[in-house]
């Protein structure tokens with residue numbers, strides 16, 4: 001019989017899930033050698049509680065990492081708050097509750113720093129959760145992620161299962177979605193600067209401030225959190241590196257070699273004015289990010305070109321995989 005730990009990664013085809021699978025499979029992983037269990041969307045519908053229960057009963061993993069979600073940028077979120085709430089709520093409830101019912105002892109749930117109030121103090125500490133109103137453009141997504149992290153917290157308290165959550169800041173990296181209408185700002189800008197030769201129309205005023213974290217740094221934070229015997233219920237994960245959207249646009253323009261003219265459409269929303277997370281908790285326990293924005297951007301433009309040439313690039317909306 002194998003003594004390897006069996007780890008279920010939900011959302012393994014998404015940018016985050018695939019980065020976690022790469023990190024788990026890498027030599028020297030802090031979790032040691034493990035057996036990674038995955039299911040494609042076609043084989044397991046995470047919106048269906050009975051299928052998820054059956055899956056856990058059959059596989060009985062030692063650990064689960066929930067990186068599955070419907071995700072998108074400000075355009076996709078604000079146009080479909082209902083779908084972002086419903087699908088993410090169902091995925092969170094089914095994967096977390098199903099794991100608890102099957103006796104899975106350890107689970108890591110992934111959310112996003114959009115769970116914090118729109119006007120949270122900066123940098124945003126974990127304690128800012130539920131202290132005031134959410135940002136309207138992504139309220140549905142945020143509510144679903146808050147439910148998920150609370151379910152983990154309640155199960156931990158009531159059933160002594162070590163279920164905990166990480167809230168990453170805005171992510172980017174290989175395997176992202178380059179959907180111009182529904183994607184996140186960084187990959188969308190790469191796609192726009194690569195394909196629009198004369199004018200690149202950008203949204204909002206360019207004054208919003210965002211922090212970006214390379215997905216491989218998030219994957220290392222996930223493995224780090226899972227290797228802690230008694231992890232905090234909730235930890236932020238960020239790079240500490242902030243830029244205005246205008247500065248990001250200039251950096252992406254340089255990284256792609258574009259000479260197009262940038263225009264700003266102020267009828268489109270800026271969203272949360274600033275979203276820098278306070279990472280003193282995870283840093284105090286020993287985790288650090290390694291990939292700076294300049295290096296990460298160059299790596300991401302290179303992987304965008306590779307994915308484009310290989311025909312594996314994702315240009316449409318992402319579902320059930322962050």
Ligand code: GFB
Nearest residue numbers: 073074077112114138141184185202203204208269270271
């Ligand atoms: O990544 P993003 O779409 O979402 O970034 P959020 C939005 C910011 O980039 C806004 C500006 O200030 C936009 O005005 N922006 C400029 C653009 N040009 C563009 C463009 O072409 N496309 C896009 N998408 N933005 C998301 C949440 O918020 O953050 C999600 O909606 C999730 O729920 C994610 O939490 C991490 O950073 O505002």
